[in-house]
Amino acid sequence: MQTESMFGTRAESLLLLQKRSRVSMIWKVIFIFATAVAVLFLLLLLISVIDSVFGYIVVRNEVEVSALVSGASSLDELSRSQLEEAAKNNLSSGILRRVESEKPLAERTDRELRSLIEQYIIKPSVLKSWGLWGSITKQDEIGAFMADQADSYLIFKSWITPEFLINDQSANPLNAGIRTAMLGSLWIIAITFLLAFPIGVGSAIYLEEYADDTKLNRLLQLNIFNLSAVPSIIYGLLGLAVFVRALEGVTSGAIFSSVADTTANGRTILSGGLTLGLLVLPIIIINTQEALKGVPDSLRMSSYGVGATKWQTIWSHVLPASFDRILTGTILALSRALGETAPLVVIGASTFISVDPASIFSKFTTLPIQIYQWSARPQGSYRNIAAAAIIVLLVLLLVLNSGAIYLRDKLSKKKRMAA
Amino acid sequence: MKVMQATEVENFEYLGKSETVEKQKIITLEDVNIHYGSFHAVKDASLPIYEKQVTAFIVPSGCGKSTVLRSINRMNDMIRGATIDGQVLFHGQDLYAKDVDPVLIRRSIGMVFQKPNPFPKSIYENITWGAKINGFKGDYDELVETSLQKAALWDEVKDKLKQNALQLSGGQQQRLCIARTLAVQPEVILMDEPASALDPIATGRIEELILELKQYYTIVIVTHNMGQASRVSDNTAFFMVDEGRTGYLEEYAPTEQLFLNPAHKKTEEYISGKFG
16 A cells, blocks of 8 residues: 555554544443433423322312212212302302302303312312322322321322313412413413514514624624523513513503503513513524525525515515524524513512403413412422423423424425425 | 727628628626725726627636626625726616616616526416516516527426426526526626536537527626637637736637637637636
8 A cells, every 4th residue: 555654554554443433432422421311301300290290189178078968979969959059058158249249150150160169168178299209109108198187088189180271370279270371471472472573573684684794783783692692580670670660651551541450550461571572582583684594695696687676585585485494483482482480570470360361451470470489389289280380381382392393394395395 | 908999880800701790889898897895806897798799708717707797787786895996888878877776777687697596486487576576567478488488498398387496407497597587678688607507418508598599689698618608609708817816808809709819828828728
């Protein structure tokens, strides 16, 4: 071999090759290890959440069903008339009056009656709860605990139930649900989208397609990058100062004279949505700019070449070619907004409301706020419903993100095959 | 530098054959200098372009080869940092005058690019889009058919006009780009190495097409390929680069004269393959 002198003997080459392969292998192992650790952490997160959502609980009822209607062991066994009877006879007069004025008993469904009776008469409370793992492994402990309990019973409970999704908040974790929080999250996300999408895409188009490469524009660009890295709580403080305080007249709806009776000053859905809108604005701008950069210049040139104006070029060629990526970036930014807690805490999201938001001037709570509130409470069963709410939030985020991926695939396929 | 005298009618005599060619100037470059930021890309280019003839620009690599071409329809406006001095006259009107809208120029002076770049839309829309935005009032089906026929593509695509243009072969795509340019009825077509991304057969078809089209249009083509220039063009502008990588016009003459009897030594060396 002509190059042998320069690269050493064949034996030396083989030895070196062995060494190089070994180093290569070591790096591969390191990367696999890193991936494994990441997956492990994610699994731990998921397991710890799921562990809290299922398990045995010991429930004690203040009043047994059998005391309401003799011989009955569950509310499901009662007939319509028995339910109404039980409610009328056992509710205190004050509560009965309030309940009747909200919606007369006779007009309520069986299901509503049952939950009314459970909430105000039976008043079940959780004495003790075990996680999924504990329920499986600590059978002895559970048995020993139950042996001491006379008037309580053990049930295996899934904290995620259809009722959990449609109930509003309650002081009793067994009855509490996340309807109000989910609606709050959806309202806020809608406002966020309405603010951030048009402004974000608009400024990205200006910066990418129109702006000259001047010092000022470079400074602008740098600041947008910086803004996207600003901690979310700072946006919360900004929102508090600007939307809640300075613009209170607008965000509370006072100047539109459409103040709902639930409204307390400027701490409304509008303030929350605008604050999160500001938070995701730089992210949407950057994502959109990246999407526009991905459009080949040849496409723009071919459009100019047949005598198109700048706007015709952008509208007919640049945006259709980048729309899938703009949309994906926006959805990912919105899913970040959906999970934000700190800025909403700062601008004053409600911690306990059971009234659904009715307009952008309503008070609100959101899923992450709810999770934060519940997990901060000392009673054990709040941790269970916090975990259940986490699962709902994760599923919501998963749906959003897979929606983004689906849309991107579908649109880019359409782009390639467009007819 | 030898610049051909720009008289309206000239007599050319080459190979003992004498013919009178009527040559109407449509575009004139006068002392065109192009800069990209601090880089001097092209200096002092002056030459006439004659109506309904093919003018080839032979430009060695290195000095932004399509730069001169793009200055003719103000495509350089799109390139950040590009500035141009001197005059480009189109029918005697300076294209760089303040009151001239480049959008209008690009309709009259169309462009075909090095890499085929049809719109990612149907073949039909590729033809109609340019016409539509320019306010075309006629029959679109007819426009599509005549444009594709002029570009020698009609027979191949007439049954699949709704198909995406990107599904065509490279050569077909390039002819579609030519048809797209024809659809807005330009007077001049600038072609930036239109065949360099194509195989020899597709290249041959493009060259035939150019010869066909010059009956109706003025064509300016940039090429590296000496053979191509000699096959399709009536006049050839031969550019060189100096030590600072700045392009300049070395020689401009009728193609046959430039190839068979170049006036400049550098031209001769380049043509005979001694460098370049």
